[in-house]
Structures are given as structure tokens and as C-alpha cells.
Amino acid sequence: MDTLNYINNGHGLASWLLTKDHKRIALLYLVSITFFFFLGGLFAFMIRLELLTPAGDVLTAENYNKMFTMHGVVMVFFFLIPSIPAVLGNFLIPIMIGAKDLAFPRLNLISWYIYVLGGIFTLVAALSGGVDTGWTFYTPYSTAAANSHVITAALGVFITGFSSILTGLNFIVTIHRMRAPGLTWFRLPLFVWAHYATSLVMILGTPVIAITVLLVAAERVLHMGIFDPALGGDPVLFQHLFWFYSHPAVYIMILPAMGVISEIVQAFARKNVFGYSFIAFSSLAIAIIGFLVWGHHIFVAGQSVYAGMLFSIISYIVAVPSAIKVFNWTATIYRGSISLDSPMLYAFGFLGLFTIGGLTGLFLAAMGLDIHMHDTYFVVAHFHYIMVGGAIMGYLGGLHYWWPKITGKLYSEPAAKLAAGLVFIGFNLTFFPQFLVGYLGMPRRYHMYPPEFQVFNVMSTLGATILSVGYLLPMFYFVHSIFRGKPSPADPWGAKGLEWEVPSPPPTENFAVTPIVTHGTHQYAPSKEVGVV
Amino acid sequence: MSDGYPQAPSVGLPGRVSIQAPGNPHDEQSSAHPHHPKLQHHFDDMGQQAEASTLGMWVFLVTEIMFFGGLFLAYLVYRTQNPMAFQEASAHLSWKLGAFNTAVLIFSSLTMALAVRSAQTSESRGTQVFWLVTTMILGATFLGVKVIEYSEKFAHNNVPGPNFVWDGQYPAGAEIFYSLYFCMTGLHALHMVIGLGIMTVIAIMAWRRQFNTEYFTPVEITGLYWHFVDIVWIFLFPLLYLIGRHYGGH
Numbered sequence: 090m091d092t093l094n095y096i097n098n099g100h101g102l103a104s105w106l107l108t109k110d111h112k113r114i115a116l117l118y119l120v121s122i123t124f125f126f127f128l129g130g131l132f133a134f135m136i137r138l139e140l141l142t143p144a145g146d147v148l149t150a151e152n153y154n155k156m157f158t159m160h161g162v163v164m165v166f167f168f169l170i171p172s173i174p175a176v177l178g179n180f181l182i183p184i185m186i187g188a189k190d191l192a193f194p195r196l197n198l199i200s201w202y203i204y205v206l207g208g209i210f211t212l213v214a215a216l217s218g219g220v221d222t223g224w225t226f227y228t229p230y231s232t233a234a235a236n237s238h239v240i241t242a243a244l245g246v247f248i249t250g251f252s253s254i255l256t257g258l259n260f261i262v263t264i265h266r267m268r269a270p271g272l273t274w275f276r277l278p279l280f281v282w283a284h285y286a287t288s289l290v291m292i293l294g295t296p297v298i299a300i301t302v303l304l305v306a307a308e309r310v311l312h313m314g315i316f317d318p319a320l321g322g323d324p325v326l327f328q329h330l331f332w333f334y335s336h337p338a339v340y341i342m343i344l345p346a347m348g349v350i351s352e353i354v355q356a357f358a359r360k361n362v363f364g365y366s367f368i369a370f371s372s373l374a375i376a377i378i379g380f381l382v383w384g385h386h387i388f389v390a391g392q393s394v395y396a397g398m399l400f401s402i403i404s405y406i407v408a409v410p411s412a413i414k415v416f417n418w419t420a421t422i423y424r425g426s427i428s429l430d431s432p433m434l435y436a437f438g439f440l441g442l443f444t445i446g447g448l449t450g451l452f453l454a455a456m457g458l459d460i461h462m463h464d465t466y467f468v469v470a471h472f473h474y475i476m477v478g479g480a481i482m483g484y485l486g487g488l489h490y491w492w493p494k495i496t497g498k499l500y501s502e503p504a505a506k507l508a509a510g511l512v513f514i515g516f517n518l519t520f521f522p523q524f525l526v527g528y529l530g531m532p533r534r535y536h537m538y539p540p541e542f543q544v545f546n547v548m549s550t551l552g553a554t555i556l557s558v559g560y561l562l563p564m565f566y567f568v569h570s571i572f573r574g575k576p577s578p579a580d581p582w583g584a585k586g587l588e589w590e591v592p593s594p595p596p597t598e599n600f601a602v603t604p605i606v607t608h609g610t611h612q613y614a615p616s617k618e619v620g621v622v
Numbered sequence: 623m624s625d626g627y628p629q630a631p632s633v634g635l636p637g638r639v640s641i642q643a644p645g646n647p648h649d650e651q652s653s654a655h656p657h658h659p660k661l662q663h664h665f666d667d668m669g670q671q672a673e674a675s676t677l678g679m680w681v682f683l684v685t686e687i688m689f690f691g692g693l694f695l696a697y698l699v700y701r702t703q704n705p706m707a708f709q710e711a712s713a714h715l716s717w718k719l720g721a722f723n724t725a726v727l728i729f730s731s732l733t734m735a736l737a738v739r740s741a742q743t744s745e746s747r748g749t750q751v752f753w754l755v756t757t758m759i760l761g762a763t764f765l766g767v768k769v770i771e772y773s774e775k776f777a778h779n780n781v782p783g784p785n786f787v788w789d790g791q792y793p794a795g796a797e798i799f800y801s802l803y804f805c806m807t808g809l810h811a812l813h814m815v816i817g818l819g820i821m822t823v824i825a826i827m828a829w830r831r832q833f834n835t836e837y838f839t840p841v842e843i844t845g846l847y848w849h850f851v852d853i854v855w856i857f858l859f860p861l862l863y864l865i866g867r868h869y870g871g872h
């Protein structure tokens with residue numbers, strides 16, 4: 090008979106669907122998010138299939154538009170934004186701070202239902218004909234012209250936004266009010282700092298996209314003139330409101346991944362992180378400065394050149410805290426005793442790909458260069474390096490790192506290493522050629538292109554095929570580990586942190602007795618070069 | 623930061639988590655009521671639970687500010703683009719009804735504060751329910767006036783859309799003004815309706831003698847919400863009703 094833990098404490102569907110345990114809710118999210126990830130991947134596959142040849146032979150132009158729209162909507166709102174916070178954050182934050190649960194367990198469960206409801210709206214929109222506005226829903230096309238299910242999809246985004254708001258609210262209150270005695274702010278794991286910063290973006294940004302989407306719906310349904318120039322409205326105002334949320338939304342995706350990398354790098358270099366407070370504060374700096382850069386999406390859309398200059402400069406500045414993090418992780422790895430387990434492979438992948446994604450972002454933040462590259466595949470490659478190379482690498486790294494904790498089972502390490510390698514190779518083969526073809530002038534969002542661009546697109550499609558194998562592999566060895574995996578000890582990696590001191594999987598209330606913390610939560614052996622420099 | 627230090631004398635975890643005797647000033651206070659029926663399992667004591675709930679409401683109100691902020695931004699942009707039209711359109715709103723509603727809401731904030739105080743000081747359930755119901759009546763009065771105002775606009779076809787009619791100088795700008803007017807006051811009214819719903823639940827709980835000095839957080843955070851909704855109106859009233867005064871309204 091197994092010891093009682095959160096998985097075997099209660100059986101049957103109702104015990105899962107009505108649970109208030111943050112760990113079970115995390116698993117509910119894991120299942121639903123994985124569904125949307127592969128759905129979004131399916132749309133991506135259709136895009137890559139169409140772009141294999143210069144002619145528009147697989148999809149009509151309109152269907153192609155629907156494919157990239159649904160790909161963007163599903164991946165951004167239903168996978169990337171909830172991914173790490175709702176799954177790993179939900180599972181780990183209470184354990185990492187020595188609490189029994191999040192501050193509002195019922196609200197946490199409601200958040201998941203809201204997410205599912207938003208997902209259903211989006212699925213209905215997809216199945217009943219699809220949306221072709223692009224994931225950005227730009228007006229006046231989305232309010233006046235687009236003859237499709239814009240309202241349904243927009244409502245899906247609106248609804249799922251509340252899931253994001255409530256999750257952020259829950260995290261903020263939990264981190265403020267539920268920390269174990271002695272666990273001061275500067276003893277917190279960096280994963281928790283990253284999620285605190287993420288939650289700030291969630292609660293400050295998401296309401297703005299909510300009201301924006303609501304106004305789009307009001308304009309479309311009630312014919313109120315707000316964004317439609319024919320009715321006296323201003324379409325650029327929509328773009329301002331949209332990007333006021335959607336640029337910071339990139340940080341909702343990347344900040345939690347940075348938190349994951351901070352944990353992995355310490356565990357697999359067996360060293361305390363270099364510059365703890367720099368990494369902690371750079372998360373907050375990214376969250377705050379990230380709200381002041383949205384205008385870099387509107388350089389060519391009728392924004393004053395002086396506003397553009399300001400947004401350009403701030404966009405450069407927001408890269409600084411990200412760079413601080415990358416330097417500090419590198420310094421942490423330096424002279425560490427490194428073990429190349431699969432989570433660390435993802436962390437290395439993150440470091441390289443995020444750096445490329447960040448530096449190419451600077452190209453686009455430069456106003457002059459952006460006029461050339463705006464709406465080309467260079468932009469597509471840039472944000473996929475951040476969102477896929479950064480956020481998904483972090484998500485997969487975190488999933489591999491904490492999988493033994495979540496399930497209590499060990500997965501096949503050789504298979505995981507193979508998958509990490511395939512993801513890295515497949516990703517670069519998919520998206521690096523897009524930098525080149527974008528720089529040469531291939532615009533995004535067309536289903537046809539001149540024949541001279543074909544070689545790049547064939548490389549991309551080949552890479553996407555490899556990438557999808559890399560993404561499918563974990564489905565097999567993770568599921569296999571649940572049934573056949575060896576049981577995991579409490580701390581399979583020799584890592585530090587409160588989550589590694591409770592059993593794997595943890596009991597329902599996490600801690601039999603509330604822990605009293607007397608040191609920082611990451612006490613790896615002091616590094617050797619201390620005192621050398 | 624946290625009030626909720628545990629009473630537990632020891633810890634069963636190895637490593638850096640050390641075993642310490644409780645040395646926390648809050649211990650005595652919290653162990654005085656170790657099993658309050660309203661204490662949820664994941665909180666250490668009532669103080670921690672109350673602090674979590676109030677902080678949660680404050681954070682929620684921050685999201686509300688950002689939510690209404692988008693509308694206020696739109697108002698700012700379009701008023702800058704159509705200053706004359708906004709004055710003309712505003713002059714067609716009845717500032718008297720608006721002022722009356724403002725007074726009603728401010729008064730309802732007072733009765734709400736008294737409701738919180740009556741729960742906090744463990745006054746009789748009759749007193750608690752009286753203040754709550756008075757607040758609800760005032761809220762309903764506000765909504766009733768709003769219905770009168772809206773139906774007057776519908777009767778004159780001043781509602782934006784294909785049938786919008788405007789006999790003034792600036793029909794296009796006026797339509798935008800009324801789009802914003804209906805969006806802003808409509809969302810505000812929706813918040814009031816939600817507030818009335820919450821207060822109904824709270825009043826029933828109060829009648830069942832659930833609130834006293836040890837447990838009144840639900841009343842308190844409902845009060846926070848209600849005050850916020852009032853404050854939004856304090857901004858809406860001058861921006862919508864008063865900017866057209868010198869334009870010669872009625």
C-alpha cells in the first residue's frame with residue numbers, strides 16, 4: 090500500500106473536477122494545456138505544409154489566413170500564457186514557500202473552469218468557420234470587414250483573460266501572505282520572484298485587453314463607433330490598447346521560464362546562483378519597463394516619430410535586465426560541477442536561443458531597421474526564438490526537472506536527452522532560415538511567395554517536422570513513466586529547495602507541520618572560486 | 623510580513639529547516655481561537671486569513687482600475703479629437719439627475735461603512751442588516767434613475783448605432799460621446815448590479831449571525847468593492863455630465 094499522497098488521496102473523476110488542491114488543479118491545467126499545444130501545433134503544421142512550395146496549392150488564401158490566426162490565438166492565449174504559471178507555478182509556489190495551498194483554493198479551481206470555458210469558445214469559433222484576422226484582431230478589419238467568427242474567438246480570449254487575472258491575483262496574495270515563518274523575501278527561490286513579477290503583469294495588463302476586446306465586440310454588435318474610422322473612431326487607438334497588453338504578455342510567457350532556468354542552472358551546476366538579488370530585481374524591472382515599450386509595434390502605423398524614438402529607446406532599455414539574467418546564469422554555470430541531465434540540456438538550449446531572440450529584438454527596436462523588417466519573416470523568427478526557443482524550452486525544462494516530484498516517477502533519461510536534442514535541432518532548422526528569408530524581404534501572412542525563397546521554406550518545414558517529433562516524444566516517455574517508471578526519491582537530482590524535502594509525490598497538505606526556515610532556500614555547496622577573484 | 627506564524631513547536635523536515643521553539647508574538651493571540659469554524663484549513667489563524675482576503679480584494683480593485691482605465695483613455699483621446707462635439711453632446715445629459723445620483727452614491731458609501739462597522743463591533747444582526755439593506759436601497763435608487771436616463775436617450779434615438787439621430791452641430795463626435803457614455807455608465811451599472819447581488823448574500827449571512835469582531839472580512843471586502851464602484855462614478859459624473867455646462871444645456 091502506497092503512502093497517502095495528493096494523487097491517491099481521493100479517486101474518481103469528481104475528486105479531480107471538484108478538487109481545491111493546487112497540485113491537482115495544476116494537473117488539470119497540464120492536461121488541458123497539452124491539448125491546446127498540440128491543437129496549435131496542428132495549425133502550424135498546416136502552415137508549414139502550405140509553405141513547402143511557392144504556389145498556393147494546399148490551402149486557399151482565406152483558409153491559410155484562418156490557419157495562422159488560429160495558430161496564434163491558441164498558442165498565445167491557451168498555451169503560452171497559462172503554461173508555466175498555471176502548471177508549474179500552481180504546483181510549486183505553495184510548496185516552495187512552505188504553505189499548504191494557494192491563498193484562494195476555490196478561486197484557483199474557478200480559474201481553471203474559466204480557462205476551459207474560454208477554450209470552448211475558441212474551439213467553437215475554429216470549428217464553425219474560423220477567424221482570419223490574425224491573432225491581433227486589428228480593427229477596422231475585425232469590426233467592419235472580417236466575415237467570420239471574430240466575436241466568438243474574441244470572447245474566448247476575453248474569458249480566458251479572467252483566468253489569467255485570477256491566477257495572478259492568487260499568486261500575489263499567496264506570496265505576500267502565506268510564506269512560512271522565517272522565509273523572508275530574499276530567501277525566496279528565484280522561481281517565486283519570477284512568478285511574482287509575472288503576476289504583476291497579469292493583473293495590470295490583462296484588464297486592458299479585456300476592455301479592448303469588449304469595445305471591439307460593442308462596435309461589431311451594437312455598431313458603436315469606437316475604432317472604425319467610418320464611424321469617427323481611431324483604429325490606431327486599438328493598436329495602442331492591444332499592444333499595451335500584448336507586449337507585456339510576452340513577459341508573462343518569458344518571465345516564468347526565466348524563473349525555471351534560475352532553478353535548473355543552480356541544481357545542475359551545484360552552485361548558488363550568481364547575483365541572486367540582481368536576478369530577482371531584474372524580474373521586477375522587466376515587468377515594469379515592459380509596460381512602456383508597446384509603441385515599437387506601431388512604428389509604421391501612424392505614430393508620431395518622437396513617440397517612436399521614445400519607444401525605441403525604452404525597448405533597448407528593457408533588454409538590459411534580460412541581459413543581466415543571462416550573464417548571471419552564465420556566471421553560475423562557470424566552474425560549476427555540471428551534470429548534463431535533460432533539464433539542463435533544455436536550460437542550455439534556452440540560454441542560446443533566448444539570447445538570439447533577444448538580440449534580434451534589438452534589430453526590430455531600431456526604428457530605421459524596423460521599417461525594412463516590419464511584417465517580414467524576420468519578425469516571425471524573432472518572436473518564435475523568444476516564445477518557442479525561450480518560453481517552451483523553459484516549460485519543457487521545468488516539466489522534466491519537476492516531473493519526478495509531480496508524479497513520483499522517474500522517466501527514461503536517454504529518451505529525454507534525445508527529445509531535447511531533436512527540439513534544439515528542429516527548432517533552429519525551422520526558425521533560423523526565417524531570419525534570412527525575412528531579411529531578404531519575404532512578408533509574413535501570405536500563402537504564396539516568389540520561388541527564390543523556396544530553399545529557406547523547405548528548410549523550415551523540414552525543421553518543423555523534426556521539432557514535432559521532439560515535442561511528441563515526451564508524450565510517450567512521460568506517460569510511460571507514470572505506469573512503468575521507477576519511483577522517485579524525494580530529491581532525485583540532489584537539488585535544494587523546500588519542494589525537494591517533501592515526499593514525491595507530495596502529500597495533500599504538502600507539509601505535515603509548517604516548516605520554519607532559517608536560511609535562504611538554495612544552499613548549494615559554496616563555489617570554489619569564492620575568494621579567488 | 624505574515625501574521626500567520628504557526629503554533630507548531632517542531633518540524634519534521636531534515637536539512638536547513640530547523641526545529642525551533644515558537645517565539646512569535648502572535649502565537650498567544652492565534653492559539654486563543656485555534657478552531658474558529660470559519661478558519662480554512664490552509665491558513666494558520668484568522669488574522670492571516672483576513673489579511674489574505676483584504677489583500678486579494680485590493681489586488682482585484684487594481685485590475686478594475688486598469689479595466690476602467692482603458693475606457694478613460696479612449697475618452698481622453700476622443701475628447702481631445704472632438705472637444706466641441708463632446709461639450710454639445712454632454713449638454714444633452716441631465717446634470718440634475720447626475721448630481722442626484724452622485725449624492726445617492728456618496729450617501730450609500732456612508733451606510734456601507736456603517737454596515738462594516740456594525741459587523742466589526744459585533745452589533746445586533748438587526749443593525750447589521752439595516753445598514754446593508756439601506757445601502758442596497760440606495761444602490762437600487764441609483765439604478766432606477768439610470769433607467770430613466772437611458773430610456774430618455776432611447777426615446778430620442780440618441781443611442782449609437784445605425785438609427786442614431788442627432789440634431790446638433792456635431793453628429794459624428796456626439797455619436798462617439800454617446801458610445802463612450804453607454805459603455806462607461808453601462809459597465810459601471812453592471813458593477814453596481816453585481817454589488818447588489820453580493821450584498822444580498824452578505825445580508826443573509828448577517829441575519830444568520832455569522833459576523834462579529836472575530837470574523838467580518840466578507841463585509842469589509844464587500845465595502846471595499848462598493849466604495850470603489852462609487853469612486854468610479856465620482857470620475858464619470860464630471861467627465862460626462864458637467865463638461866457641457868457653459869455650452870448651455872438643460
Ligand SMILES: [Cu+2]
Nearest residue numbers: 336383385386
Ligand atoms: Cu513588443
